[in-house]
Ligand SMILES: Nc1ncnc2c1ncn2[C@@H]1O[C@H](COP(=O)(O)OP(=O)(O)OP(=O)(O)O)[C@@H](O)[C@H]1O
């Protein structure tokens with residue numbers, strides 16, 4: 001049959017990609033401490049334990065704070081960079097854009113180690129949530145720029161001039177015309193940055209102070225087999241949250257394009 | 270006469286590119302003025318310097334007697350209709366039109382009355398609630414007009430406002446723009462590369478070439494007495510021949526290659542004409558074919574038809590005449606009983622001294 005090879009390949013690929021993730025909810029609701037088949041029965045007690053674990057709550061709190069700050073700062077930087085990129089060219093524009101996008105392909109472990117050295121050895125700073133936020137802003141900004149570039153470049157430059165022509169200042173023209181048109185891009189960028197930061201492990205592991213982030217805390221739990229089902233429950237919640245956030249981000253990105261009357265050309269989803 | 274807009278020695282450089290090379294221009298209040306020229310000659314640049322989107326590299330620009338250097342676009346008494354119309358896509362039609370009133374001291378009621386009036390004026394009454402993306406090209410254009418006119422600017426700048434419309438719509442909007450301009454009495458400066466549009470609409474036209482103004486005149490003068498070959502080439506259709514000018518006391522005559530010698534009336538002799546070789550322009554409609562059975566008081570010369578283009582109401586003939594380098598184009602009205610000649614037909618071409626436009630060689 002024509003294309004059946006391709007079909008099998010696609011199904012195998014999807015299984016390989018998503019089967020492990022499907023195991024999360026299965027064992028999260030399994031009434032047994034050992035992660036193995038056959039299943040022992042249905043329970044929600046692991047989710048119940050999530051509610052009473054103070055250390056976990058602290059870790060989640062840290063992560064949410066870091067992710068929120070990262071989303072705000074990365075998007076702020078992204079707006080500035082994308083705005084500059086959409087305006088008339090200036091000397092060295094290409095080179096600068098290239099450098100800004102570099103962290104996208106830089107191995108995180110390298111970023112983590114070098115940041116640790118700079119922060120501890122050179123600057124002698126205390127590790128805290130803020131050191132992680134700095135590093136996360138570094139890795140999230142390129143994503144933010146990539147999303148916002150699309151949003152800014154789709155705007156007819158004459159729109160801003162028309163606003164100026166009708167009596168607005170540069171700032172009010174930006175606020176009244178450009179900003180409303182890129183709001184979907186901004187929301188999308190914040191959601192993506194938030195998601196990336198929330199489950200980022202390597203950098204957080206290196207730069208975390210006395211208070212671990214959630215991924216680092218989960219990693220710590222793995223040493224105790226008895227707590228594995230709790231991790232599964234937590235993982236189930238995280239996967240659900242990630243999917244919801246990414247889908248929302250994509251919705252806003254597409255709405256932004258539709259609003260500017262542009263045909264879709266790629267994106268992260 | 271005090272000019273509403275006055276430019277003196279205006280120069281504009283983009284980096285090393287010399288986009289405007291010394292523009293002197295006076296535009297009167299209430300005038301419909303057009304900037305006409307081939308692509309890349311600097312029309313948009315000139316319009317944008319008047320609007321305040323581009324600074325001058327040199328020279329002065331005054332609007333209503335006030336020097337505009339250092340005055341940003343938002344503080345100038347000009348408004349612009351952009352080529353892309355630049356309708357704000359996130360605002361409704363009424364919100365677009367009201368945009369410029371944001372800073373005005375009008376009450377809410379006065380504002381909405383003004384918006385209604387502006388929309389009525391451009392024939393879009395009742396469209397206020399529409400989303401701006403649900404508009405046709407012609408409607409977007411009207412919204413852009415209403416949005417600019419609601420501020421009652423001293424000058425309305427229009428950058429090829431009709432170029433995105435189809436032919437029918439364009440002709441309709443030309444008439445409407447003329448009507449609108451008469452009605453509001455605002456000075457219009459129109460950029461176009463369509464010579465017909467400029468001729469139809471303008472009180473005066475500046476023809477631009479490579480950052481300079483080649484000629485500035487009313488449409489009729491521009492058409493009948495172009496001051497150079499490039500203006501003659503750009504406006505309408507023109508045949509070019511060579512000739513030699515001789516002067517004898519007060520009379521100027523010209524010996525046109527292939528046609529013969531003719532004495533020119535004083536009104537047809539440009540100032541500064543000197544004896545010697547010249548280029549001679551002849552409009553297709555100032556020549557004629559002498560059909561069988563017709564007679565003429567004017568001069569005739571033998572010719573052979575080399576091409577025929579039939580337009581229904583008109584026929585354009587290309588004819589060859591001994592001693593004339595290239596074929597001459599002649600336009601003839603297809604009057605009742607008049608035949609359409611075939612290629613190769615022997616015929617006679619009617620001309621006289623009134624056909625000749627003297628151009629610097
Ligand atoms: N921002 C700019 N930077 C550099 N060069 C420019 C810029 N804007 C225009 N030019 C150049 O200046 C010249 C005049 O441009 P302009 O847009 O005024 O032409 P135009 O007469 O309006 O042509 P068209 O009919 O094609 O719109 C062109 O050669 C153009 O390439």
Ligand SMILES: [Mg+2]
Pocket residue numbers: 312313314
């Ligand atoms: Mg132009």
